[in-house]
Amino acid sequence: xxxxxxxxxxxxTFPDKxxxxxFTILLMLAGAVGITVxxxxxxxxxxxxxxxxxxxxxxxxxxxxxxWHGVIQTLADALKLLLKExxxxxxxxxxxxxxxxxxxxxATIAAFVVLPFSETLVLSNLNVGIFYVVAISSFVVIxxxxxxxxxxxxxxxxxxxxxxxxxxxxxxxASLSILVVIMAVGSLNLGDIVQFQNGGILHWLIxxxxxxxxxxxxxFFTASLAELNRAPFDLPEAESExxxxxxxxxxxxxxxxxxxxxYANMFLVAVIASxxxxxxxxxPFGNFxxxxxxxxxxxxxxxxxxxxxxxxxxxxxxRVRVDQLMYTSWKVLTPFAFLCMIGVGLYMIF
Amino acid sequence: MLVNFASVLIFILFSVLFVGFNFLxxxxxxxxxxTPLKVSTYECGEISEGDxxxxxxxxxxxxxxxxxxxxxxxxxxxxxxxVFKNLGIFSFIEMMVFxxxxxxxxxxxxxxxxxxxxxxxxVPAKEMF
Numbered sequence: 280x281x282x283x284x285x286x287x288x289x290x291x292t293f294p295d296k297x298x299x300x301x302f303t304i305l306l307m308l309a310g311a312v313g314i315t316v317x318x319x320x321x322x323x324x325x326x327x328x329x330x331x332x333x334x335x336x337x338x339x340x341x342x343x344x345x346x347w348h349g350v351i352q353t354l355a356d357a358l359k360l361l362l363k364e365x366x367x368x369x370x371x372x373x374x375x376x377x378x379x380x381x382x383x384x385x386a387t388i389a390a391f392v393v394l395p396f397s398e399t400l401v402l403s404n405l406n407v408g409i410f411y412v413v414a415i416s417s418f419v420v421i422x423x424x425x426x427x428x429x430x431x432x433x434x435x436x437x438x439x440x441x442x443x444x445x446x447x448x449x450x451x452x453a454s455l456s457i458l459v460v461i462m463a464v465g466s467l468n469l470g471d472i473v474q475f476q477n478g479g480i481l482h483w484l485i486x487x488x489x490x491x492x493x494x495x496x497x498x499f500f501t502a503s504l505a506e507l508n509r510a511p512f513d514l515p516e517a518e519s520e521x522x523x524x525x526x527x528x529x530x531x532x533x534x535x536x537x538x539x540x541x542y543a544n545m546f547l548v549a550v551i552a553s554x555x556x557x558x559x560x561x562x563p564f565g566n567f568x569x570x571x572x573x574x575x576x577x578x579x580x581x582x583x584x585x586x587x588x589x590x591x592x593x594x595x596x597x598r599v600r601v602d603q604l605m606y607t608s609w610k611v612l613t614p615f616a617f618l619c620m621i622g623v624g625l626y627m628i629f
Numbered sequence: 630m631l632v633n634f635a636s637v638l639i640f641i642l643f644s645v646l647f648v649g650f651n652f653l654x655x656x657x658x659x660x661x662x663x664t665p666l667k668v669s670t671y672e673c674g675e676i677s678e679g680d681x682x683x684x685x686x687x688x689x690x691x692x693x694x695x696x697x698x699x700x701x702x703x704x705x706x707x708x709x710x711x712v713f714k715n716l717g718i719f720s721f722i723e724m725m726v727f728x729x730x731x732x733x734x735x736x737x738x739x740x741x742x743x744x745x746x747x748x749x750x751x752v753p754a755k756e757m758f
Contacts, residue, residue, distance in 0.1 A: 307636045307640070311640040311644075361651070361658065362655075362658055366668060369663075377652075385648070389637065405634070444693070447696045448696060450696065451700065454703045455706075458706055458707070461707070461710040462710045463714075467707070531655060531659060606744075609739070620706075621728070
């Protein structure tokens, strides 16, 4: 039973030797392996980029020795972390301590399943695409609270609670700014949203209902930065204030999984923002260099530009205090997000 | 459509297995020498006293409650936003009445001071977290 265009084409090229269900499951598994490997690779590239970009912004060079200009540095670090001892504090709750990285990583990476890399390249063409992404990335909060609680360390608990309060507060403006996109397109499916923007840079959703969609994009970008616990909102991870927040008592591979999840989440946010507002895999030149292999190229260009901006903000702005953080979310971003939604509604009616 | 969710389930199961595999691999090649000092709770060199599982501040609960209310509102806004293009001004006004009622709620919480992170000055120091 064909399930979407890419599965249809693969089904039609292979003869019926294995039963349909098994074949579908194997195909899904292959897709899962592919996307997980891609996400891990992108996280590694993200870490390398972060180190190089932060280094050049600070007028130094960053990793240079391991491989040409340090490209294999992150891989070497990952291998090193694999060899590190896994120290679980004696006072910690061992089962919950082990469970937390699973939840954080699975929740983050499960959102990659609906990302459209081209017109046909999407692992799961859900009709509730963007709603699913918002829902499943909320699970990360559970993992973070669990990590803070299970470590039995006052600083981990405080960091976990603060991080959860931060993520949860910024979830509201982020979801509201997604609403303005859905109002314009009329569908939750990410493929439909990109098709709506197909046709050149003037069709991108960021220019619709000017200036409300632009404000919505800025709100979404800022709120997502806070949800990632990075850029100027990284109080839960601040080294000088709270040791390392909720991942203080994690060492070795468990810490590496948290780290990997954070950078995969960063990439996820960049892809979602470019899919919703900047046209996803469609080319900004209309039909020139559109479809096929160019889709992946354009998606990556847009995403990596947004990632560069995220890193740029991190290494330029000072850290925000926790009460300023809550003020930003509840008293600035949420009212403006509501304003954008009402504005877009009025725009579309009149 | 349901089959697409099977894809999601397989993906989640695979990611859990992926993390588990990494932990297992690490378990085989890492050294394991837990000394009492290594497994003590980390507090920048100080010796920690007592459990960390103490009561935490009420303001986390207030933030979570406010988030819950607005999140449920957003869940109601999503289906309306999907069909908004095809409905007219009447549905817009209807939904805006709903949003307005919740905005009044936000204004109330704001004016009451529940969104403030710092407590007012006449609270004794031991209640500050």
